[in-house]
Amino acid sequence: xxxxxxxxxxxxxxxxxxxxxxxxxxxxxxxxxxxxxxxxxxxxxxxxxxxxxxxxxxxxxxxxxxxxxxxxxxxxxxxxxxxxxxxxxxxxxxxxxxxxxxxxxxxxxxxxxxxxxxxxxxxxxxxxxxxxxxxxxxxxxxxxxxxxxxxxxxxxxxxxxxxxxxxxxxxxxxxxxxxxxxxxxxxxxxxxxxxxxxxxxxxxxxxxxxxxxxxxxxxxxxxxxxxxxxxxxxxxxxxxxxxxxxxxxxxxxxxxxxxxxxxxxxxxxxxxxxxxxxxxxxxxxxxxxxxxxxxxxxxxxxxxxxxxxxxxxxxxxxxxxxxxxxxxxxxxxxxxxxxx
Numbered sequence: 001x002x003x004x005x006x007x008x009x010x011x012x013x014x015x016x017x018x019x020x021x022x023x024x025x026x027x028x029x030x031x032x033x034x035x036x037x038x039x040x041x042x043x044x045x046x047x048x049x050x051x052x053x054x055x056x057x058x059x060x061x062x063x064x065x066x067x068x069x070x071x072x073x074x075x076x077x078x079x080x081x082x083x084x085x086x087x088x089x090x091x092x093x094x095x096x097x098x099x100x101x102x103x104x105x106x107x108x109x110x111x112x113x114x115x116x117x118x119x120x121x122x123x124x125x126x127x128x129x130x131x132x133x134x135x136x137x138x139x140x141x142x143x144x145x146x147x148x149x150x151x152x153x154x155x156x157x158x159x160x161x162x163x164x165x166x167x168x169x170x171x172x173x174x175x176x177x178x179x180x181x182x183x184x185x186x187x188x189x190x191x192x193x194x195x196x197x198x199x200x201x202x203x204x205x206x207x208x209x210x211x212x213x214x215x216x217x218x219x220x221x222x223x224x225x226x227x228x229x230x231x232x233x234x235x236x237x238x239x240x241x242x243x244x245x246x247x248x249x250x251x252x253x254x255x256x257x258x259x260x261x262x263x264x265x266x267x268x269x270x271x272x273x274x275x276x277x278x279x280x281x282x283x284x285x286x287x288x289x290x291x292x293x294x295x296x297x298x299x300x301x302x303x304x305x306x307x308x309x310x311x312x313x314x315x316x317x318x319x320x321x322x323x324x325x326x327x328x329x330x331x332x333x334x335x336x337x338x339x340x
């Protein structure tokens with residue numbers, strides 16, 4: 001294992017010791033295999049390459065101050081993966097198999113779980129793909145499910161610091177009755193052009209609006225959006241938004257703090273009413289938003305004070321991170337200790 005500068009890790013790929021795989025053939029899942037290879041032997045006509053038959057997940061393992069390794073809400077990731085599988089006609093992965101592979105890949109790579117004080121985590125990437133050859137548009141007959149891990153730093157280089165976001169009305173991430181609500185690669189491919197536009201405008205990410213009317217807030221780049229006002233946590237309700245497990249958790253924490261919660265349509269003009277705003281997801285956890293730029297309408301919506309994260313966003317962030325690190329009581333039973 002190479003020496004890793006844990007505190008300066010980017011959100012990128014670092015080679016680890018091994019990954020685990022399981023094949024679906026003849027209508028059943030096979031045995032779990034482990035390998036140190038980073039490559040897949042894949043047919044050039046595989047459905048994942050031509051027809052987008054693939055889905056993935058992202059979750060994290062944390063090393064606490066007590067030395068224990070904890071995974072956060074893995075059952076929700078397993079359920080969401082199966083929702084994605086059903087949507088694009090792939091076989092579901094039994095939760096027992098999901099956990100077996102997750103546990104094994106962490107155990108094989110436990111040395112890569114970053115130290116508690118580093119601020120880095122071990123990112124776990126489950127991937128389900130159609131692997132058999134098909135030339136016609138149809139589901140595959142065989143599938144491969146694999147998991148690999150890599151130590152990562154913050155998704156946005158700023159970490160827990162406010163960022164600038166730009167609204168893009170020139171493209172859609174997902175159609176109203178499309179696949180926006182599941183975690184498939186096509187959604188991310190559709191967002192790349194807008195993200196590149198955001199970066200060229202010195203913004204960290206892009207705010208997508210609903211595809212039908214361009215009136216309501218949808219996804220915030222690769223994350224969910226939330227706004228804070230009058231002790232209320234407000235987040236969009238849309239059939240084309242991926243249901244973030246982080247957002248789901250923040251909603252529970254907000255209620256636990258005595259806040260009101262509203263999941264509903266949010267019009268763009270309503271942004272001016274929020275005292276705080278943020279993007280949330282497994283990769284970013286919470287990224288506070290400093291300002292949202294609406295070039296088309298010549299408006300800039302600003303949040304917080306003096307370029308610092310808002311008090312409520314900070315409180316939510318601190319509590320959400322403290323639970324998987326074992327620093328606060330896990331009253332919601334969200335974490336799973338992995339023995340190594």
